[in-house]
Amino acid sequence: MxxxxxxxxxxxxxxxxxxxxxxxxxxxxxxxxxxxxxxxxxxxxxxxxxxxxxxxxxxxxxxxxxxxxxxxxxxHPTPALFGTTPEEIGRIEMWNRRRELKLSDAVGTIALHTFDFFADRVKQVPAMAEAGRERSIRLLNWLDGELADGRPWVAGDDFSVADITGMTAMLLSDFTRVAIPDTATHVARWNAALRARPSWNA
Ligand SMILES: N[C@@H](CCC(=O)N[C@@H](CS)C(=O)NCC(=O)O)C(=O)O
Missing domain, CATH: 3.40.30.10 (Glutaredoxin)
Incomplete structure (x- = not known):
């Protein structure tokens, strides 16, 4: 392959x-x-x-x-990144979709409406980029409330594909200059843990 x-x-x-x-x-x-x-x-x-x-x-x-x-x-089933038990599989799928359909989409909207790469593909509307930025911040604050229970990874105790989707969203946040709000300490902890993994540089 x-x-x-x-x-x-x-x-x-x-x-x-x-x-x-x-x-x-x-x-x-x-x-x-x-x-x-x-x-x-x-x-x-x-x-x-x-x-x-x-x-x-x-x-x-x-x-x-x-x-x-x-x-x-x-x-290659191990390590399992999509979960193994029905509950894990459901929980990881839920978080993967939330990461993709919410945060990645919001941050992606900023990219779509500001990056030169997309200029001849979409009608770039500055207000859309601004709305994407506001939505991204709202979602990071929402995520902070979710992670406030202290779980290490977004779908629970184990690192999963939902965290990997989160890694790409946080990477795009760097390029679109979406900063984690100072008060979102749980997101900051999760973000630091993602960046500490050797795979961050893949
Ligand atoms: N939903 C697709 C999106 C793929 C996608 O948007 N790829 C971008 C890079 S991140 C691309 O290849 N763009 C090239 C182009 O549009 O010409 C996936 O998850 O793979």
């Missing part, structure tokens, strides 16, 4: 996942800034023109970072 990789948050989510699993797979770097994911060859692998894509030995291509992570988990 081979991973079509790029210097961007979603490919990084898969790289972190691989690092947490202790796996290495061949990678081809795609220069998305230069349109490398919009070539006919790449579009044949993912018609949305986005990285990452995992190409299997039989030619099947799996896009969507979380789908790739699920495939890798099925192949």
């Amino acid at each position: 081979k991973l079509y990789n790029a210097a961007a948050p979603n490919p990084r989510r898969v790289r972190i996942f691989l690092a947490e699993k202790g796996l290495e797979i061949p990678m081809t770097d795609v220069d998305i800034m230069a349109g490398g994911s919009r070539t006919p060859e790449f579009l044949a692998r993912n018609s949305l023109g986005e990285c990452p894509v995992l190409e299997l030995d039989n030619g099947t291509c799996i896009a969507e970072s979380i789908a790739i992570c699920r495939y890798l988990e099925a192949l």
Whole structure:
């Protein structure tokens, strides 16, 4: 198998996942800034023109970072990053979706409406970026209330794929300059723990 990789948050989510699993797979770097994911060859692998894509030995291509992570988990079940018991699986799925549909979406809105990369793809509206920023701060405060029970990781006692999704959101927060509110000490603790993992640099 081979991973079509790029210097961007979603490919990084898969790289972190691989690092947490202790796996290495061949990678081809795609220069998305230069349109490398919009070539006919790449579009044949993912018609949305986005990285990452995992190409299997039989030619099947799996896009969507979380789908790739699920495939890798099925192949390599330990350490389990999607949970093992029904309760763990449900809880981790809940948090992964919350991380993606709430925080990643809010921070992503800022990127979409401010980054030059998206200028010819969407009508960039400064008020949308501002709304994304306000929403991000609101969500970080909400998350702080959730983590106030002292649990080490977002879905409970064990590090999971929901934390990995959180890592990509916090990374994008760096680029969009969304600072953790001073009062959100539990988010700050969780954020520090994420950055201390060797996989942060994957
Ligand atoms: N939902 C997809 C999103 C993939 C995505 O947006 N990839 C971006 C990099 S983070 C990309 O390759 N963009 C290139 C382009 O749009 O030309 C996933 O989770 O993999």
